[in-house]
Amino acid sequence: MKTSLSILISKTVYIVTQLFQLGAGGTWPGEIALTLNPNILQDLVKHIKKGIIVVVGTNGKTTTSLMIVKILEQHGYSVVHNSSGANLLNGVVSACIQNANWFGKLTADWGVFEVDENSLPIVISQLSSRLSETHGGIYHKPKSGVKDSSTAPPAGGFARNDKALILVLLNLFRDQLDRYGEVDVIAEKWGKALQEIRNQKSEISDSEILYVLNADDPLIAHLGIKIKNVIPTEVEESNTAAHRRGNEVDPSTALGMTETITYFGIEDKKQFLKTHEHATDSTFCLNCGHHLDYSGIYFSHLGIWKCNHCGAKRPKPQVTRVKIRLPGLYNEYNALAALSVAKSLDLDDKITQIALQNFQPAFGRQEEFTVGLKKIKLFLSKNPTGFNASLRTVLELKPKVLLLMLNDRIPDGRDVSWIWDVDFETIPNNITVIVSGDRVHDMALRIKYSQKTQNTELNDQLQIEPNPAQALETGLKNIRTGETLYVLPTYSAMLEVRKILGGKKIL
Amino acid sequence: MNLTISWFYPDLMSTYGDRGNIIVLKKRCEWRGIEVKIQEITLESPLSQLGESDLLFMGGAQDRQQKLVSDDFLHKKAPVMKKMIEKNIPALLVCAAYQFAGHYYQPYQGEKIPGAGIFDLYTKHLGDQTKRQIGNVTAELINSKFRIKNSKFGKIIVGFENHGGRTYLGKNIKPLAKVIKGFGNNGEDDYEGAIYKNAIGSYFHGPLLPKNPHLADLLIQKALEVKYQREIKLVTLNDELEFQAQKAAVNKV
Structure with a gap:
């Protein structure tokens, strides 16, 4: 069904659920819109101007994404956000529909979405396939002849766009094995999903992917290490620059996009646990399977880790300090992740600090x-x-x-x-x-x-x-x-x- | 009196609250004045350490963790465990450990994964379209050898199961219980778990022992009897909370 009509119907549903206080307003409109048009998210987000930030992890999604929203708003940006905590595909779509006008147009600078661990692959594949398309009328979709909006765009006709996709990967802990399965399986799925969007992007555009990763969680850091192994950053960046200037580049390294990894982590020996917790999942090297050696653990399997067998080790984090008023080491991690996003976007530190200082916790x-x-x-x-x-x-x-x-x-x-x-x-x-x-x-x-x-x-x-x-x-x-x-x-x-x-x- | 309990691979074979079994065994001994030593058996532990144990426990695992354990368990620790179980040392093997103790695990694709051959059973995965067997479960103990005297818990056991494989028992091993509601070993023959000598295998998480303290006491009693070579009568404990929790779980299923 036509996107604008799907949105019109779903938006009506949203208004009705609100009017009659039916609850579930966080997922219903999205669910209906997705039934009418499974690829609706692609169309909804294409008018978002600056880019999309996706936050995922077992713990801290809601708080971190709210912190990012507050930081962006403090800088004067408008933000679409699934603040109700509905974080499956239907929740993300619902949030977009609530913010779209009656013609289905969503005008915001940024989209900030917390996403359920299992939904990450589907959500980012939907988001990235349209983010890379231009906005602002440089490229107009042909009115006829293209039935499926998700088909690959025609050759040529693209202007380079500068929309960013920022993936914030917080942590992976054991959680509801009956629903989520094993953390390793989730980590593997994420790895595959990241690989897919990178393949997809390299084919069609040179927009940007920024990764914000927790260096202290071996499961997360490992994903970053794998990305880095595929792309030697310096070569890649210089090639991209060359590409932008219109020069020929070596096709074997030309991926036509910029990828930047920002690691965050805590460096504070005083916070080390004295005895380790039993609820620990990844103290074995993902690379070679040997025992990881920790010089200190903050909680669960988060800490300063290295593998004495294969040499894999915690990447050096660029963001290690943040000031917040909320107690709890986990909130420090959340704030570090949010700050990393701000830093990777080159936002003014002082304004970011104000937002973090004034941060009020999310519900519950x-x-x-x-x-x-x-x-x-x-x-x-x-x-x-x-x-x-x-x-x-x-x-x-x-x-x-x-x-x-x-x-x-x-x-x-x-x-x-x-x-x-x-x-x-x-x-x-x-x-x-x-x-x-x-x-x-x-x-x-x-x-x-x-x-x-x-x-x-x-x-x-x-x-x-x-x-x-x-x-x-x-x-x-x-x-x-x-x-x-x-x-x-x-x-x-x-x-x-x-x-x-x-x-x-x-x- | 004292007991040494060996906990196999607490860092690798322990998902979803399996530690509760160890906590319950320990507390129920301590409440009776029985001294307990929990001995953690890891990949690095020497085999000599195992010889000192009076009771064995091994829990469930994720696939990667199980693979990490596999070599050490099958070639080093399992043969010792087998000898001990043959000598009537009580053991509790839950979920992945229960499967591991069998002859083999047949994945839906690829070759059989060999097991320790301690229990006469095998496990099969019926294909990626078959659903995992997940949910609250109740069963009735059927093994006369494990009949529990003077317990208000009677024959009922409760738990939560979550397994993809289906387990089938051979001739040389007896089922632990008959499923009242849930799946059990395979969802076909209505049996749950297995008993061989004084060793119990079970799919029950929950974990198994907190809401089924009669099973915990049985393992403790057998361990003491084997160790001290005489009949042991355990002091009765106040199990009101345990009983209420079991009753609530039965009503839940």
Whole structure:
């Protein structure tokens, strides 16, 4: 179906869902638009002026992409962003449709999209196939004779365009094995997807791909090392320059595009873990399979790594320092990634700093609610590494009471086995732990086996409250005026808590 | 009394909460005053270390991790493990480890991947169009040897399974349980897991032991009996939380 008509219909759907508060406005319009036109994303994004930034990783997508949005906005750019956290193809399309006018035209400087691990290949293949096309009327699609908009463009007729595709790869941790499969398989899929868009781009244009990669995660850094092995950067850049000047270049190295890798990483020995966490996935070299040697680990498998066997090692990161006000080492990683994007775009550092300093967390991520004279703070904790990171941050804030909420709905993953990979043993005896959620008994059991106490009658440290609203109430009762109740929920539990607090059910 | 538990490849063969089995074995010993040493067996561990173990555990793995383990396990550690299991040392092998202990794994493409031949079973992948067997699962213990006395848990076991391969038992090994709801070994014969001497193989994550503490106690009891060569009666623990969690899981399936 014609794109403009598909958008018109989908936009109507969006308005209707909003009007009647049907929810799911984050995915429905996109789903319908995709049914009408599977390649609609290509058409939607072609009017985005500057380029598209894709953020992917197991943890930190939402926060990092929001940071990037704030930085760009601080610089005066307009941004399209899937802020609802709907990060499958239909979520990205929905975000575009919401921002497009009734004629289907999306006028923004930048598109910033967080993308689900499994959806990365499809989303970037859709994005890159149109990003490389010109905008602004230099090349007009023939009105007839070309049926499929995704077919290769005709030879000639292209002006060089300067739209960028920026891929921000944060990390890969074990997460919902029942849904995502194994992290290695995901890393492999990403590698293939990157290779494909690079092949695709080299055929048709010389637009830019910028990679922002986490040097501390061997799974991510390995993808960068592979890219670099294929393209010797200096030769490639000089050839591109030659190509731009219209000179002949050696065809074996002429890829006709610029690729730049910016690595970020933490260089702070004080942040090294004293004992390593069990929830660790990649401590074996992806190149040769031998044990990686870490001179220090920040969390999970992120750290200063090298392989003594084959010589593979952590690439030296260019971006290592950032100032933010949010606690948590994981937020430092998120901010470093966002800052790397700004740096790779040559944005003014001072303006970027202002945006990062003023950054307010995304929903459910260190989000704060005030209830009378007490506070509730949410720390979304949806997988072992995320939970460990949240716990570490929360425990540094000296809490009196923790509320752990475990659900097993589709967005959480149906398998709750992963809680046994979380190091709850780090919770001191004097902290009251309230457990709640669909799988409250599983969580209660996990806490029981993490405590140093004897197996006698139930102790006071553990309180079981299946009902989330009552659990919140119990939590608030257990703290004093001015104190904060720290809530660590899985994804759907987080949404539930926000609903309860927003709906003032217990206030 | 004391026990040494050997945990095979904790850095490679441990996905999705398998560590919970070790935590539960350890705690349930400690609560009874039984001293426990958890011995981590890695690629680098010498075989001599294995000889000291009274109970063996090995968990699930991702494909790459399993490949990394393969050579060391099949040629070095598995023959020792086999000897120990033949001598009635109790063992728990979950998911990938359970498959690994069999004769072979037949992928849907390519050659058979040899197993350790500890258990008389083989595993087959039926093709890339066949779905993984994923979901909450309940089963009923059927092996008389593993009948658990005086336990309110009775014969029920619960777990979460997630496997692509289908496992088929040979003549020299008995199934652990009959599936009530879920897939089990292969989704065809209704059996789940296997028992050979005092060794248990199972597809159950969850992990297996926290919500099935009667199985944990059985492994501990057998380990002590083999070690101290006499009948052992374990002190009864307060398992109210465990029982509630199992009941909730049964209602969930």
